Amino acid sequence: MPRKNATRVKKSAPKKAKSKSAATKKPAPKKRAPKKPALKKPTPKKPAPKKPARRKPASKPAAATVRPPSTRAVAVPKPGTVPPSAGVSPYSIPYHGAPLGAHVSTAGGVINAPPRAIDIGATAIQLFTKQASQWRERMLDAADARAFRAALAQSPVAFTNAHDSYLINLASPDAALRAKSTASFAFEMRRSNALGLDAVVSHPGNFMDDRASGIARNADAIIEALERVTGPTRLLMELTAGQGTVIGSTFEEMAELLQRIPAALQPRVGVCLDTAHVFAAGYDLAHDFDGVIARFADVLGLHRLGLLHLNDSKAPLGSKKDRHELIGLGHIGEAAFRRIMTDLRFADIPKVLETPKGEDMVTNDRRMLRLLRGFAIGR
């Protein structure tokens, strides 16, 4: 997810509201016509969600005022009620690779994430454990964590990760901001451990003054947080697009950052490769896929790769701009994603989309996941 790009961050929240208001205005949102009644879905385990809490007005004031929750049901099927005959479920495509999914909304609480994952056909999800654009921490009560784990255990989702807050800057030269960031980051690790998430994805910070000092500060803050919070959740540092003074847009710089983590903590740390970020940073996945991956393997080591963020890029090669696009519609193009979905080196690496959601938060993701699963079998 783009951290620096505040507009994108803000966009995603109002977008929800927008889609809702759209749903209220439109008298008859298109119903998805069941297309191929013959197509049988290989019925994924359904978690029989008690109440699709997504329809709760929740704590989002905007959402609550926009529309009565029930109208949404017209556009979006309830979790687990996607008709097998619809032929649109991404689960209907045979796929035996590592967990594959998308960033899903936790509006109304983390408990809403598993049913949303099922709606889009995900076996991997990324989520925010709090409002990513605010400092305020969300306290997680034990019952919520238990309910989340239980719902997850009954879902087909096999990989989960959190993405940390956009405000966190572990590399800041401002001691107060860095302390605040480190505390917030530790909270994130704590919540993620409580939820049993596999990983937390964190963007390296902005060095602001001096690059080398920034890298050192960022590493120190990571060490502090990892020492303070123990648990099974791994930390995956995400390669960045390189805008402004952000750290971690080259494989070398990421390696430098990670080398500063003591050996005892190394098993708890890895890398998240975002295709849009590395492309914008200048790694040409479109025309030199093998070269880029070879470089990653040389400099960072494929053993460090813990997650792939699959995003096409609206911004051109080397633009240093973090702008995600739907798969196949950006400057990276379809071929690189076909490679990723069929390359044995990535067979065990979880893959998560952060592509534009569109109006209803479901249709685009479903389409993207079907597309990717199709790539995996040469479609």
Ligand SMILES: [Zn+2]
């Ligand atoms: Zn990303």
Ligand SMILES: [Zn+2]
């Ligand atoms: Zn991004």
